[in-house]
Amino acid sequence: MLEEIEIAQKDGRPVYLASAATERVVRAVADHLGVFDGHVGSDATTNCTGKTKAAKLVEAFGEGGFDYIGNDADDLAVWSKCGKAIGIRVSGRVSRRLAAMPVEAKYLTDEKPSWRTWAHLLRMHQYSKNLLLLVPLLASHQLTPANLVVLGIGFVSFCLCASSVYIINDLVDLQADRMHPTKRLRPLADGKIPLIHALFAAPLLFLASFILAAGVSPAFFAVLLGYFALTTAYTFYLKRKMLIDVVTLAMLYTVRIIAGAIAIGVDVSPWLLTFAIFIFLALALVKRYAELATRLDLQLSEPSNRNYKFEDLGVVAAFAAAAGYNSVTVFALYISSPDVNVLYQRPQMLWFVCPVLIYWISRLVMIAHRRSMTEDPIVFAMTDRNSLLSFLIAGLAVVAAV
Numbered sequence: 001m002l003e004e005i006e007i008a009q010k011d012g013r014p015v016y017l018a019s020a021a022t023e024r025v026v027r028a029v030a031d032h033l034g035v036f037d038g039h040v041g042s043d044a045t046t047n048c049t050g051k052t053k054a055a056k057l058v059e060a061f062g063e064g065g066f067d068y069i070g071n072d073a074d075d076l077a078v079w080s081k082c083g084k085a086i087g088i089r090v091s092g093r094v095s096r097r098l099a100a101m102p103v104e105a106k107y108l109t110d111e112k113p114s115w116r117t118w119a120h121l122l123r124m125h126q127y128s129k130n131l132l133l134l135v136p137l138l139a140s141h142q143l144t145p146a147n148l149v150v151l152g153i154g155f156v157s158f159c160l161c162a163s164s165v166y167i168i169n170d171l172v173d174l175q176a177d178r179m180h181p182t183k184r185l186r187p188l189a190d191g192k193i194p195l196i197h198a199l200f201a202a203p204l205l206f207l208a209s210f211i212l213a214a215g216v217s218p219a220f221f222a223v224l225l226g227y228f229a230l231t232t233a234y235t236f237y238l239k240r241k242m243l244i245d246v247v248t249l250a251m252l253y254t255v256r257i258i259a260g261a262i263a264i265g266v267d268v269s270p271w272l273l274t275f276a277i278f279i280f281l282a283l284a285l286v287k288r289y290a291e292l293a294t295r296l297d298l299q300l301s302e303p304s305n306r307n308y309k310f311e312d313l314g315v316v317a318a319f320a321a322a323a324g325y326n327s328v329t330v331f332a333l334y335i336s337s338p339d340v341n342v343l344y345q346r347p348q349m350l351w352f353v354c355p356v357l358i359y360w361i362s363r364l365v366m367i368a369h370r371r372s373m374t375e376d377p378i379v380f381a382m383t384d385r386n387s388l389l390s391f392l393i394a395g396l397a398v399v400a401a402v
Helices: 002-011 023-033 048-063 073-079 092-097 115-122 123-140 145-173 174-178 197-218 218-236 244-264 270-296 309-335 338-342 346-367 377-384 387-402
Strands: 014-023 038-042 067-070 084-087 105-106
Touching: 014 023, 014 048, 023 244, 038 048, 038 092, 038 338, 048 073, 067 073, 067 092, 067 115, 067 174, 073 092, 115 123, 115 145, 115 197, 123 145, 123 270, 123 377, 145 174, 145 197, 145 218, 197 218, 218 244, 244 270, 270 309, 270 377, 309 338, 309 387, 338 346, 346 377, 346 387, 377 387
Parallel strands: 014 038, 067 084, 084 105
Antiparallel strands: none
């Protein structure tokens, strides 16, 4: 559409924005884009749509004296009075009615969003985070087919819920994302998926998620509801609060572990919860560090939707390292406690996990400091060879301890 506007302007033709939205909204959009010579909108007495919009444009430019870009059935009345009808994202029914009208018609190409585009919007690459539901299963050594089925349903439920929240988050952050060096490529910010489609998809995903959660257990349903409430609060408010945002993120990761335990009916160890809070707090702080560092290197302004400043970089890195090392301390204390003998016959093998954790946490902070990390350290770890090798070594040590 912007290309069509540029062509008209090169030909010396004025370009107007005509919409059924209120005059105030239309003026704000026109001023923001800065490509229109004027605008027409609705007021307190007139709804500028259909025949009313057509009459206003005919009065201003004469019948057949203007081209009109539209996409809806209400635009048919305007197309009947214009010189050239230009359609974009036109439905089949509207397209057939337009073809039957005695007016020259042109359709702007508009690629349908692919499944990859939808996968990007739904953040399917983030679904690996929901594997945390399996942690209580592995930690309690309750690996049975029945538990795997229940956790499989729970996993899908959390994925659908998370996707609905990601869509809501993208809608809320639309303007900020469009000014971000990488987030501007998200499907909504980039215009690859219409906003109306996202508005329909979010509640559908939410509904499907909670239907599945109800099938697991009422308690699991309640935990997922709490997760949704907390992540929604994060989207609309908490992510703008310094340090509260990263603590909230750590809690959201930990809630997944609690949900996994409730799904299979096992108790969550206080050691596991404490370890989880510290390790996920470290990861959240690394994420904030990477975001700030990216903006600083690109000479962008400080983020308007986050309460962090560029001079906070050193402090954020220190907090991340401290939280990560505290998680190692908690793990070491667990190995030294009598509780470890309940589940492990050779607990001394678990000591090999400690240096691996120290290396991995230190490396994450260093990689972020060197600007070699994507903004999400968990996604980075899932594709980083050294991280995967670290997970393998730690996993073998745990298996040897059983």
